[in-house]
Amino acid sequence: MASLASPALAAHGILREVFGYDSFRGQQQAIIEHVCTGGDALVLMPTGGGKSLCYQVPAIARAxxxxxxxxxxxxLIALMHDQVGALHEAGVDAEFLNSSLSADDAARIERRLLxxxxxLLYAAPERLNTPRFLALLDTLHQRxxxxxxxxxxxxxxxxxGHDFRPEYRALSLLHERYAGVPRVALxxxxxxxxxADMVTHLQLEGARTFVSSFDRPNIRYAIxxxxxxxxxxxxxxxxxxTGANxxxxxxxxCQSRKRVEEVAQKLNDAGLKALPYHAGLDGPVRQANQNRFLRxxxxxxxxxxxxxxxxxxxDVRFVAHLDSPKNIEGYYQETGRAGRDGEAANAWMLYGLQDVVNQRRMIDESPAADAFKQVLRTKLDALLTLAESTECRRVQLLxxxxxDSSPCGNCDNCLHPPETTDATDAARKLLSCIYRxxxxxxxxxGAGHIMDILRGKATEKVEQHGHQALSTFxxxxxxxxTQWRGLLRQLIAREAVWVDAEHYNTLRLTDAAKPILKGEATVRVKTTVDEPASRRKAKAQRLDSGPPLTLAGRDCLAALKAWRAEVAREHNLPAYVIFHDATLRAIAERQPRSLADLDGISGLGAKKREAYGDEVLRVVQTTSGA
Structure with missing residues (x-):
């Protein structure tokens, strides 16, 4: 059996030859060299940071x-399909085993494996623990x-975590059954x-941990x-x-399936191209919608x-939340799907009092143990603090x-610093009203009735209970x-007010209300103003896109994208698997005349140059009139 005499040299060669990149990013090189030499690793790297290379390059080097x-x-089956397709495009022999395959295809892949x-072989965690699959692994391990x-x-x-899957717990058998085989968890x-859970349940106590920065500077956060x-x-x-194209x-x-269907229909009615996706849709419909989104x-x-x-x-340019997520991990994971190409993107979230009430109710009504519920409440409180904050969103998120970080200059609070006002007196009025x-x-x-009393509205319910006679009326x-609801949200976030989900979302005071009522704590709230005109007109800035293309360059880029779309359809793959936009832009800028002119273009490895080089030159020459 051969060994890796020079992991660094092998890794760099594969990066250039197979994937078409000249250099690693961030901690990629350190991770890859560690894994190449057989070390276990726990890798935390933000979406778009290049996690897949951290195991794909070692896999090729070790093979x-x-x-x-x-x-x-x-x-996910769809993810396996696209990643295996991308590896095939790069000239790497990869396969997957999942339920989408026929029995004959699965048997053929098993024979090739042996x-x-x-x-690289991709498989779901459910399959990994089956006797048939374990028998395959046992045979490979013995050899x-x-x-x-x-x-x-x-x-x-x-x-x-926000995506707990019990099947992942069974992966502890990898260490128990194949102790000498290195593992990388990402x-x-x-x-x-x-x-801590990942280390314990995957038995990675001896693994080296790599934590990259969680910052995604190209994403603009707004709540x-x-x-x-x-x-x-x-x-x-x-x-x-929305632009000319x-x-x-x-x-x-959205939080509910019904809301998903409604919003998708309304967006289509407004002339946009929108599709629904939720667990209640038939599997083929879900898959078809996901394929259209990707392609x-x-x-x-x-x-x-x-x-x-x-x-x-x-090239997902925005992620919008019409309802607030359950915690910051979910929010970060979901917003991280925007701007994976490094270009500017928006993470935009709506947030209201009902969101707070709904999230608290779901936790309180959960059948989970009290200790687990408390963890969920703590995570929710962190999200509410992020939403209510007047400081830099990115600083709080990181x-x-x-x-640690400094104000980013690229979130709503940095771009349009909110004015705040001392609302301690108003907070005491609201808390006193709940108490009275x-x-x-x-x-x-509930909240609506309390606000009617505060604002002096003699509704039927107010008069029915004689609440117009209260000193707080x-x-x-x-x-x-709107102002009272904003203040109530903050008091709920500070846990001075508790929403009793079991009794019709009624409001009750907690011990945290006492310092405010006694004047021992202050409360400040954002001043409610209309959205600034500057924000209404603002467009997301495209980052790292280089100088503007010439007219000829733009025509060339459009032609390359049209050609790429045809190839992607033929191969049944998303267009970005063939070439990323950044690669096509670099080709359009360079205007190559020979295969040698394609050397050094990022994302164009040896296999892709061999497969597509002549066609790329033909498209470029056609648009240039050469």
């Missing part, structure tokens, strides 16, 4: 050294042809409890007060993501959180993952309902 196949644990013809295990989306092993999102949700979304898309690709997350330009996917894991589409109402009636009431008439 060339005669060390056998790398088994990649991947949770004959040592496969470099010393089991090189590496790569566990993608490894946060799924944690009960604290994820884009994990806070401290999730990381907006929810007023008329759909119309706010439509204005955002029309203002920020149509609208950008994006993802819109067509300008598609907006409206989805529940059932959509998104492993989505590699690089702080949650243990990373419960004291007078012997029961608690009308003491908040100088504030609008």
């Amino acid at each position: 060339r050294a005669g060390l056998g196949v790398t088994v990649v644990v991947s949770p 004959q040592g013809e496969i470099t 010393h042809q089991l090189s590496l295990f790569a566990i993608d989306e490894a946060h799924c092993v944690s009960q604290w 994820t884009a999102t994990a806070d401290a409890p999730t990381r 907006v007060e929810k007023k008329d949700g759909f119309n706010q979304l439509l204005r955002f898309i029309e203002r920020e993501h 149509g609208h950008d690709a994006g993802i819109v997350y 067509e330009e300008g598609v907006i996917m409206v989805a529940t959180v059932a959509f998104g894991m492993g989505i590699d589409k690089p 702080r949650y993952f243990g990373e 109402v419960q004291q007078a009636s012997g029961t608690a009431f 009308g003491i908040g008439a100088d504030w609008s309902e």
Whole structure:
């Protein structure tokens, strides 16, 4: 059996020859060299940071050294298909085993596996624990042809994570059954409890941990007060993501399946190209919609959180949340699907009082143990703090993952610093009203009724309970309902007010209300103003796109994209698997006249140059008139 005498040299050669890149990014080189030499690794790297290269390059290097196949644990069939397709385009022998294959195709792949013809094999965690698959691995292990295990989306092993999948817990058998085979576990999102779970349940106590920066500087974060949700979304898309060539690709997350269907239909009625995605749709419909999103330009996917894991589409220009997510990990993971190509993208979220109430209710009504519920509440509180904050969103987001940073200049609070006002007196009025109402009636009431009393509205319900006689009736008439709801959100986030989900979302005071009522704590809120005109007109800046193309360059780029679309359809792959936009742009800028002129273009490896070089030159020469 051969060995890797020079992991660094092997890795760099593969990077250039197979993938067409001249240099590694960030911690990629250190990770790859460690894994190449047989070390276990836990890798935390943001979406778009190049995680897949961290196991694909070692897999190729170790296979060339005669060390056998790398088994990649991947949770989604569609993701396996696209990643294997991309490896085939790069000239790498990769296969997947999943339920989409016929029995004959699966048997053919198993034979190739045992004959040592496969470099990377992708499989779902459910398959990995079956007797048939384990028998295959046992045979390979006995022949010393089991090189590496790569566990993608490894946060799924944690009960604290946002995508917990019990099947991942069974992956502990990899260490127990194949102790000498190195493992690399990778994820884009994990806070401290999730990381600890990953180490424990995957038995990675001896693994080296690599944590890259969680910062995605090309993403602009904005959290907006929810007023008329759909119309706010439509204005955002029309203002920020609609141009002469149509609208950008994006993802819109909603909390319920019904809401997904409604929003997708309304976007289509408004002339946009939108598709629904949720677990209630028939499997073929879900798959067809996902394929259209990946393969067509300008598609907006409206989805529940059932959509998104492993989505590699690089040109998603925005991720919008019409309802707030459950925690910061979910928010970060979902927003991270925007701007994977490094160009500017928006993470835009609507946030309102009802979101807070709904999320608290779901936790309180959960059948989970009290200790688990408390963890969920703590995670939700961190998200609410992010939403209510007047400081840099990025600073708070990165702080949650243990990373220090300075104000980014590219979030709503940095670009348009909100004015704040001392609302301590108003907070005492609101808290006093909740207390007086419960004291007078012997029961608690919801937010709407409390605000009617504060604002002096003599509704039928107010008069029915005699609440117009309370000392707090009308003491908040100088504030609008919007202002009172904003203050109530902050008091709920500070846990001074508790929403009792078991009793019709009524409001109750907690011990945290006492310092505010006694004047020992202050409360500041954002001043409610209309959205600034400068923000209404702002367009997302395209980052790292280089100088503008000439007219000839633009024509060439358009022709290259049209050619790429034809090739992608023929191969049944997303267009970006053939070539990324950045590669086509570099070709359009260079205007190559020979195959030698293609050397050094990022993303154009040896196999792709051999397969497509002549066609690329033909397209360039046709548009240049040469």
